[in-house]
Amino acid sequence: MSSGSWSANETELLRVGALKYGSDFEALAGLFADKSPSECQRKLEEITARKQQQQSPVAAAPAASTVSGVSSGGAPPGSIIPAAGISGMAKLLFVTAKLHSRNLLSQEEKRILKQLAIRSDPALNSIDMNSEQFLTQLIDLASARAITAASHTYNFLYQQCSTNHGKTLSKQERKSKGITDNSFVYGEIDFHSFAQIIKHLRPLIKPDGVFVDLGSGTGRPCIAMALLSDMQRIVGIEYLSDLVTASRQVLEQYETFVESDAVEVEDDDNADDDDEQQQEQPPAGKDSTKQTPSTPGTAGKKKKIVHSPLTKLERAAEAQRKGQGQRSNSIDAGAPGNLPLAKRIEFLQGDFLEIDWSHADFVFLNSTCYSPALMTAISAKAELLRPGALVVSLTKPLLPSSTDKFELLSKQKYQMSWGSATAYVQKRR
Numbered sequence: 001m002s003s004g005s006w007s008a009n010e011t012e013l014l015r016v017g018a019l020k021y022g023s024d025f026e027a028l029a030g031l032f033a034d035k036s037p038s039e040c041q042r043k044l045e046e047i048t049a050r051k052q053q054q055q056s057p058v059a060a061a062p063a064a065s066t067v068s069g070v071s072s073g074g075a076p077p078g079s080i081i082p083a084a085g086i087s088g089m090a091k092l093l094f095v096t097a098k099l100h101s102r103n104l105l106s107q108e109e110k111r112i113l114k115q116l117a118i119r120s121d122p123a124l125n126s127i128d129m130n131s132e133q134f135l136t137q138l139i140d141l142a143s144a145r146a147i148t149a150a151s152h153t154y155n156f157l158y159q160q161c162s163t164n165h166g167k168t169l170s171k172q173e174r175k176s177k178g179i180t181d182n183s184f185v186y187g188e189i190d191f192h193s194f195a196q197i198i199k200h201l202r203p204l205i206k207p208d209g210v211f212v213d214l215g216s217g218t219g220r221p222c223i224a225m226a227l228l229s230d231m232q233r234i235v236g237i238e239y240l241s242d243l244v245t246a247s248r249q250v251l252e253q254y255e256t257f258v259e260s261d262a263v264e265v266e267d268d269d270n271a272d273d274d275d276e277q278q279q280e281q282p283p284a285g286k287d288s289t290k291q292t293p294s295t296p297g298t299a300g301k302k303k304k305i306v307h308s309p310l311t312k313l314e315r316a317a318e319a320q321r322k323g324q325g326q327r328s329n330s331i332d333a334g335a336p337g338n339l340p341l342a343k344r345i346e347f348l349q350g351d352f353l354e355i356d357w358s359h360a361d362f363v364f365l366n367s368t369c370y371s372p373a374l375m376t377a378i379s380a381k382a383e384l385l386r387p388g389a390l391v392v393s394l395t396k397p398l399l400p401s402s403t404d405k406f407e408l409l410s411k412q413k414y415q416m417s418w419g420s421a422t423a424y425v426q427k428r429r
């Protein structure tokens with residue numbers, strides 16, 4: 001990823017721009033976000049010439065070496081820049097815009113950093129803008145704040161739907177339907193571990209992409225994804241209908257307490273895993289690798305969303321116009337990126353082996369209890385994904401037909417609700 005360092009040229013542009021434009025610099029940062037240093041240089045010269053025609057000489061201010069310098073000093077009379085330190089804020093705003101344009105910050109993280117900068121928040125005092133770790137520190141700060149805020153919302157949304165509740169619903173329905181396949185054993189992600197996975201993958205996640213959770217349970221990964229990312233379309237597929245109902249109830253709460261606020265906001269590893277036994281105790285005497293032929297899967301500002309300015313009613317009308325509600329066996333029922341907000345998150349009831357998720361950009365599966373046969377079947381479907389698509393599987397990696405289908409980007413242990421699990425990050429070649 002390209003979060004490395006700024007070139008001397010870019011740094012100089014930042015400094016010069018900050019000194020010249022003060023609070024105008026945020027707009028300037030937006031202009032420069034995707035441009036090369038030479039384009040920035042040219043643009044800066046153009047703007048400089050225009051400014052010089054418009055106004056009297058600009059008072060120069062020394063560049064601050066730390067972000068904490070933002071609030072220091074007053075504005076010299078006649079200057080368009082408050083004195084010492086403004087370059088700290090301007091640099092911060094510029095860098096924030098740039099990190100966001102490079103997919104290193106989510107919209108929410110960008111908003112948080114902007115707010116911290118504008119408030120000259122003391123949290124910034126420890127960040128040394130001249131240090132090599134500057135960018136990493138900024139990303140970590142924004143990410144920690146965003147994760148904390150999202151976890152409060154997440155906990156609120158799940159207060160009536162505990163992990164034990166999910167386990168109970170799952171057990172009851174499996175019993176009543178005679179499902180003995182241990183691929184249906186229930187377990188849930190841990191929010192903070194999931195958030196770390198998302199943070200780690202941020203530069204690879206397409207903000208306007210499609211996320212799919214294969215076996216979504218009560219919807220936790222989908223809701224977490226919605227709170228932690230800018231992904232435009234988030235779909236959970238779950239076979240057990242009582243779990244789907246529970247996930248839709250949480251989604252209703254999400255839409256009431258999260259989305260309704262959103263429209264008002266501006267802006268912008270294997271053997272050593274201890275999870276399989278603990279995710280949920282499999283029914284006594286059952287072999288987790290055995291399949292039951294008749295069951296599916298045996299085939300071999302508070303929180304803001306900035307995706308749509310539509311009000312809830314407008315979104316509902318829009319969704320109706322586009323025929324929302326008609327179930328399709330494809331999650332690509334709308335064009336990704338153009339979906340009304342009402343369709344951002346959806347929970348489908350069905351067998352994920354019978355639903356087309358080939359358009360997904362990011363597929364997650366909490367596959368700790370999935371049988372080898374199910375992993376093989378999922379892997380065959382995953383080979384239909386586009387190059388670059390990500391597949392994160394817990395405890396078990398994909399079993400593709402050949403090694404040239406997927407690249408293993410990383411495998412790392414995380415704590416989950418039942419113990420530790422390895423997350424395998426695989427990318428379609």
Ligand SMILES: C[S@@+](CC[C@H](N)C(=O)[O-])C[C@H]1O[C@@H](n2cnc3c(N)ncnc32)[C@H](O)[C@@H]1O
Nearest residue numbers: 187188189215216217238239296297351352366
């Ligand atoms: C371990 S739970 C994961 C729940 C959720 N993804 C999470 O991590 O919090 C796996 C879920 O996959 C579901 N499942 C298993 N095989 C399935 C299939 N073929 N189609 C749809 N859902 C399936 C199970 O019912 C179970 O709820």
